[in-house]
Amino acid sequence: MKFNKAHYLVFCFVFLCGIGASVALLFEERAYVDSNQKAMGADFTDKLNDALRQYTLELTSVAAFIQSNKGEVSESHFSRFAQNLMMSPGVSLFFAQYLPIDKKHEYQLQQRVLLSNPNFKIFPDGDREEYLPLTLLYPDKIPYGYDILSSQYRDLESVYLARSSYALAASMPIALPFSNVMRNKQADTIILSAPVYLPLDSRVYKLTDSVGFHGIVGAYFNVNSLLNFVAPSVSGDLFYRIADVSSDEPVWLVDSTRGAAWDEGNYETHYLSVANRQWRLDTRHSVSVWSRGHWLPAILAFLVFTAIACFLSFYTRKLSLTYFSALDAVNERIEVDELTGLSSRYHIQHTLNELIGCCEKDDKQLATLILDLDHFKTINDAFGHEIGDKLLSSVSKRLLSILPDDAVIGYLGGDAFLVLLMQDDYQDRPSLDIVATDLIKKISQSYFVEGLTLNIGCSIGLALYPEFGKDAVTLIKNADMAVYQAKTLGRATYHFYDGEMGRRFARNVRIETRLRKALQTEGLELHFQPKVDLITERCVGVEALLRWEDKELGAVSPAEFIPIAEQTGVILPLGDWVFEQAFRHIKEWEEQGITVPPIAINCSAAQLKRVDFLPNLLSLLDKYKIDPSSLEIEVTESILIEDAESCAELLRQISRLGVKLAIDDFGTGYSSLSYLKDLPFHYVKIDQVFIRDIVEDRKHAALTHAIVSLGHNLNLKVIAEGITNIDQLIMLQEFGCDIGQGYLFSKALGANTMGSDPMIVALNEQEGLDKQE
Structure with missing residues (x-):
């Protein structure tokens, strides 16, 4: 980009910096919002995990209570203990006692008396080797006698798992397992089952199997009731959904939205373990990221940078105009020699390159003449440099008056001038002879400077394009060789550069270089x-x-x-x-x-x-x-x-x-x-x-x-x-x-x-x- 367009460059640079700063602030704020969303999701997951841990702790306490009692636990005793223990709302407890088939009749008679229900019996009907009828319940008391070892029990797998693993087991999401008591088609209930094994000294008072298994303590709760217990401590800006992912196909337990909010994919996923089950929890803000972020700093940064860009652009424009004004003045001094009023060395070399391009395009010949004044140093030494400068100015004016209008005239410095003449005919050398002779004749006429009559001659060297140079440097160098040859021939004459002269000068340079080396390497010898x-x-x-x-x-x-x-x-x-x-x-x-x-x-x-x-x-x-x-x-x-x-x-x-x-x-x-x-x-x-x-x-x-x-x-x-x-x-x-x-x-x-x-x-x-x- 040219420097005169610098103010645009400055504006674009600062403006882009503003955009960059604003984007950086936007990303930072977005990162903050995302981080906040992640933190809220993690907090919600921790609270849910704490609530489930509380459930399991309460369940193991009940199991320990039944295990520690010497005799059978009565319903009232169980209810009081459970009522004092339970701190989590929405949870129901039960105890299913182990019963071998030979004790079934005795157990039914006993329960009819305790429950004052002459019709009590173990259900579902059918003879089985073992039974686990619901003996104690809190707070629900409806399904007494329901055998959780029957094939109709929906969480039979958890019962077997808890009994065999001696550990707590959780069910997959199901409807209420006691279908003859309550029918609910939504699978949103979780049952926690804990086995009760008695030590040897207690087995004489209670029924157990051969390894001391006495029964199953269970706790079942609805996921919504769990969330009602956890959600009040969580920000209302959070959407969530929960799924059981223990199997290949996830089972969604709850979704606080209608589902469309999860299509964007911008949510946090957490996992937690519930006994032997794996739960997945997705969380996200309930409002868009643009609604939660504080975007004012980014907007202000953009506006401030835009204002700075406008100011700097204006100032740069003003500075640029001043610069180019000064540059024009300097260029004028660079292109025009102050002493002679002719083209400067720099400008005439640039012009020579342009003319070479024109000659190449139009198939023309270009003559490069170097005009060197003879014995100019003598005038400088005799009358001073001020008179010498005025003589140079007079020579310049005379050159302008005697050369054709299409000639390009420049001052090379010292007492040398450069003249460029474009020729239409490659065979037009006789005209150049006439021009050179005429120049020498007219330049050599007397000059009147500060009351002095001064006479000075000149020598001219000519080099032709394209025969003896295809660039400005070569043409000027060859013309300079030619003028040197003209001075060698006696001055006040002209000489055309030719190939032999170039070879001779090249050999002279080679001789000088090799002679200097010979002095160092003893390549010389005296005879x-x-x-x-x-x-x-x-x-x-x-x-x-x-x-x-x-x-x-x-x-x-x-x-x-x-x-x-x-x-x-x-x-x-x-x-x-x-x-x-x-x-x-x-x-x-x-x-x-x-x-x-x-x-x-x-x-x-x-x-x-x-x-x-x-x-x-x-x-x-x-x-x-x-x-x-x-x-x-x-x-x-x-x-x-x-x-x-x-x-x-x-x-x-x-x-x-x-x-x-x-x-x-x-x-x-x-x-x-x-x-x-x-x-x-x-x-x-x-x-x-x-x-x-x-x-x-x-x-x-x-x-x-x-x-x-x-x-x-x-x-x-x-x-x-x-x-x-x-x-x-x-x-x-x-x-x-x-x-x-x-x-x-x-x-x-x-x-x-x-x-x-x-x-x-x-x-x-x-x-x-x-x-x-």
């Missing part, structure tokens, strides 16, 4: 080429020459990598390495007893400009204990032109040490006779470009002869380098040249082979003879 006295043909010196054999680039010529080293600054550590290695070899040769004439070392202008050049030289001389007279330093004429005064003083100090000085490549630079006269040089070295054609070219011969004569007149010795044949040697001897160097005498030698070179061997032999004399 030494002898210098010969042309009269005696004896070795009078050697020149240290740098050789580089790279694993990736192969053998790289010094003519290729030295200029790159000078441009990239690698020449400084490279020069330090050459001096260090030369001194180390001199020391090794001395230790081996090999006499080597003075070694000439080439020194770059960048090295001589360093303030620590002389201290470093002194440090090396002291470190290796080298005699300064065994060292020569060769410098080019360019350093004398660039910084003559400071250079002259440095050369004088070096000369005072005893180090010999030579001017290298004499005649190829801006030769001046003044420094030959004023500076302490010992040698003048004629560049091999003159020696190469000295025999065939009379002009080269005349120049060489003149340099030799000039050197001698100034008490300088002249060295000619690049001598390759005998004709060149003879002519130089005729001119009176002092020293020669070249393949005619010897190629450059490795440091390890210096001791075996014939010229060095001859030099050492001659020195030995001189010492003997």
Whole structure:
């Protein structure tokens, strides 16, 4: 989402937070309601369980009462005990006495007297081996004599279970078991049966079977009466239903609703044990969850968050408008250069990418021109940066006036401008030549700045899309290479980028990288080429020459990598390495007893400009204990032109040490006779470009002869380098040249082979003879 829609984002975020908070409160309240429902159900279950436990406790008390009496318990005695014991309403008690068949007649006669009922008999009729007639009842007295061992008794299973398990047994929900007394079709009555077993000492007074079974004490109650006893202590907000689930099919005992309330499934289920039976109890609130919950906090949270969302949205909108107003101002400054009024570097690169997309779509050519002012630094240094800035502004205005309306013009910084021209024809290069020539001509006309008349030229580099770049970065880089080439060709011209230039620059970068690595991994090596006295043909010196054999680039010529080293600054550590290695070899040769004439070392202008050049030289001389007279330093004429005064003083100090000085490549630079006269040089070295054609070219011969004569007149010795044949040697001897160097005498030698070179061997032999004399 764009930032200018941030207020919507803020509103939605806070609003959603409000919804989240409200939902969380709703869920919390819902959880509370559910928890309350669960707690109420659990409480109701506990109270029901307590009531049933009370029933069983009362029943076991009655059983203990009958068991503990020595004689037969009378009806009045049983009634009084039961009346005092029973605390639970709606419960009826009975005692069914064990009676074998041989005691049936005697029992009936006895009961007729006790009950004052001459018609009393055990029913249902039928002869059975054993009887359990109802003998004592409270408070109901109707079914006296009913045999609960008869097949008509509906809870016969519980009787057998209680008798055999010696434990309390409960019936499944049934109608009243004594059907001849009371007919009730609803199965909502539960009978609890407890066996009465007598100890041995009591069996003589009462009827028992062989194991002391005396009878069954029972309690029966209606589930509704049980609930009437429990429900008053339970909240009226609770619905419930009870089922006997001891068998596969549940038997529902009671339901406080009409049944539809349980369809939702949102209720709590509890289980409790009643003697040998399992009961299930479902409970739920009698009203919906929405009626029981306190939802006001959730509603208030939603309203508060909505209000906050509206406020923050309004504030963010206001802040956003302020931000974009400031951003527009900043963008304008980013896109338009404040100094020149042209497109900034950032904006014109962005525009270049857009134009590339258009050219790709419309199949057009795009020319990228970098225009770089010539010697702009001189104007800045001479008149100050303020004048320089105003000159740049004037150049910008002139560019706008002379270029076509569809040209895109930008300022790259420093003294460089970028011009973009879209071409319809891929073969329209002649028009670009005309544009470039016209630009150089019109930009080079005079400017009037602050009362000054200033003249400045420019160089132009061109790179074409898509041939030499398909993205902005590549096109600008290639155009920059082209303008560099234009400046190399003499400035005030233009140059088109081509593939060869790119490969050359790529190789230069590779050379620089590998050269830096070679300095660290000792991939460089010094070779030494002898210098010969042309009269005696004896070795009078050697020149240290740098050789580089790279694993990736192969053998790289010094003519290729030295200029790159000078441009990239690698020449400084490279020069330090050459001096260090030369001194180390001199020391090794001395230790081996090999006499080597003075070694000439080439020194770059960048090295001589360093303030620590002389201290470093002194440090090396002291470190290796080298005699300064065994060292020569060769410098080019360019350093004398660039910084003559400071250079002259440095050369004088070096000369005072005893180090010999030579001017290298004499005649190829801006030769001046003044420094030959004023500076302490010992040698003048004629560049091999003159020696190469000295025999065939009379002009080269005349120049060489003149340099030799000039050197001698100034008490300088002249060295000619690049001598390759005998004709060149003879002519130089005729001119009176002092020293020669070249393949005619010897190629450059490795440091390890210096001791075996014939010229060095001859030099050492001659020195030995001189010492003997």
